[in-house]
Amino acid sequence: MSQSAPIVRGADASAPASLLPGPFPVGVYAGRLRAQLRGFTRVQLTGEVSGVSRSRVRIYFELRDAQGAIQCSMWRDDFDALGVPLADGLEVVVGGGCDYYAGNSTSSPSFHFAVSELRIAGEGDLLAELERRRRRLHADGLFEPQKRLPRPSLPQTIGVVCGEHSKARDDVLAGLRRRGWQGRLVWAFAPVQDRRAAPAIAAALRELSACGEIEVVIVARGGGSLADLFAFCDEALCRTVALLRVPVISSVGHHTDRTLIDDVAAVCCSTPTHAAEVAVPIDVTAAAARLAADARRLRDHGHRALVVRARTLATLSRAPSQQLDRQRRRLHQLTRELRAGSRRQLQRSDTAVGGAARSLARVGLRGTGSDAGARRRDLERLTLALGAHDPQRTLARGYALVTDRDGLALGSADAARAAGSLRLRFGDGAVDAEVQDE
Amino acid sequence: MSVEQPDASARTYESAVARVEEIIRRLDSGDAGLRETLDLVAEGRELVEYCAGELEAVSKGLEELRLDELVTRLEAR
Numbered sequence: 001m002s003q004s005a006p007i008v009r010g011a012d013a014s015a016p017a018s019l020l021p022g023p024f025p026v027g028v029y030a031g032r033l034r035a036q037l038r039g040f041t042r043v044q045l046t047g048e049v050s051g052v053s054r055s056r057v058r059i060y061f062e063l064r065d066a067q068g069a070i071q072c073s074m075w076r077d078d079f080d081a082l083g084v085p086l087a088d089g090l091e092v093v094v095g096g097g098c099d100y101y102a103g104n105s106t107s108s109p110s111f112h113f114a115v116s117e118l119r120i121a122g123e124g125d126l127l128a129e130l131e132r133r134r135r136r137l138h139a140d141g142l143f144e145p146q147k148r149l150p151r152p153s154l155p156q157t158i159g160v161v162c163g164e165h166s167k168a169r170d171d172v173l174a175g176l177r178r179r180g181w182q183g184r185l186v187w188a189f190a191p192v193q194d195r196r197a198a199p200a201i202a203a204a205l206r207e208l209s210a211c212g213e214i215e216v217v218i219v220a221r222g223g224g225s226l227a228d229l230f231a232f233c234d235e236a237l238c239r240t241v242a243l244l245r246v247p248v249i250s251s252v253g254h255h256t257d258r259t260l261i262d263d264v265a266a267v268c269c270s271t272p273t274h275a276a277e278v279a280v281p282i283d284v285t286a287a288a289a290r291l292a293a294d295a296r297r298l299r300d301h302g303h304r305a306l307v308v309r310a311r312t313l314a315t316l317s318r319a320p321s322q323q324l325d326r327q328r329r330r331l332h333q334l335t336r337e338l339r340a341g342s343r344r345q346l347q348r349s350d351t352a353v354g355g356a357a358r359s360l361a362r363v364g365l366r367g368t369g370s371d372a373g374a375r376r377r378d379l380e381r382l383t384l385a386l387g388a389h390d391p392q393r394t395l396a397r398g399y400a401l402v403t404d405r406d407g408l409a410l411g412s413a414d415a416a417r418a419a420g421s422l423r424l425r426f427g428d429g430a431v432d433a434e435v436q437d438e
Numbered sequence: 439m440s441v442e443q444p445d446a447s448a449r450t451y452e453s454a455v456a457r458v459e460e461i462i463r464r465l466d467s468g469d470a471g472l473r474e475t476l477d478l479v480a481e482g483r484e485l486v487e488y489c490a491g492e493l494e495a496v497s498k499g500l501e502e503l504r505l506d507e508l509v510t511r512l513e514a515r
Contacts, residue, residue: 154451154492159505176500183496188505207505211512280496282451288493294458295486301465302479305472 030102042097049090066235074115089195091121126226133235142242146266149247155215157184159208164189168220168272175276180285192221198234209246216279220272223254232259251275395427451492454485
């Protein structure tokens, strides 16, 4: 404030004296402030339009981004001449400078950025802004936290943020079906087509993460212009995603689009179908088949380990008896061979003895003389003596031999009585008889 | 070969499947003795049961619900 400004001094000697300049009349100060602000360099600003309102002569709106906001106004005639469909959420570039309405005793003062130029932000503007935001997030280390989170290979509960009737929803379901996944799917529908959807998307993500049961989250939206997808470049949304404890898989736009959420997410996918497959990296159907095969192989190994060894043991346990059988059979064979050999040897010996006897007989016959005659006579005598003792000759003379029916000789009448049944043997045969004794 | 017993609390489906395949390779080699074979088969069966449970949990039929429905359920517990 210039030292030449008018000064009104009070006369209250009791108040403590201030060392600051003034006091100045507020209107004077407000006028000087307006002049000062108008002296600022005129610039272009870019940001998202919010809170559009219209008076008879002016258009009012706020220009916002994640770091700040500024109130803007534009003369209604100038705005109407542009023909721009200004709406909340629109990214615009405005040109102008600072201004200040000083107000008066009946109206309030206000600061605003006086807009003299306005255009919808082009792709170049958006890309430039996107790059600035990307650098800030990167500098804050927010690209890494999500990528460090462990992701389950078989999540049981998956959260999905998408439009309620969007094709992205169908694509996510198709990807999960392709995996054979049939777990719990929690839909958090958000107006992802709305350029101001970022707060709603961030809120949905926070709620999904807070549930505790959600193991991975998919954020899906179909294609669109960079301006259409700019909600997914919202810095506040991306900072939210980066700090979530649940891994987020993004699939926003086509594969050529690269939004800021793709940078901070755990994984960035080109399509919602691909995002679903990344959320469930295991093909459940194939995994079940492979597991069944592994189970069969384990069972077979266990079976072989026991049964094969048991058979070996059984074979070994049978070995002693088999050895005994073999030895027994061999012994029998040897015995048979021995007997056969003995018979053959005896036959050979008999033959030899017979031959020798015949030779001796021949020799004996040739041996004539007194010795031979005497021997012959002795032999005849002995024959006669033996004949005299032959029972048959006695029987032939009329005697009978009494025996019982079993052939036992009975030498007395008592024995005959005791036997009862008798057999009387005569010289020419035998008859049976019964004892009749009183 | 020593039979490792991984910490069950740190087990994941993929780690369990990897261990089962390692066990089968060892058994296929024919180098394992009876005791080791029985131990490996027992460990493998336990892992297979765990994996089957994990697969079963995501094979019971797709359940779809909205976030607010899930929140209501959780609050009712």
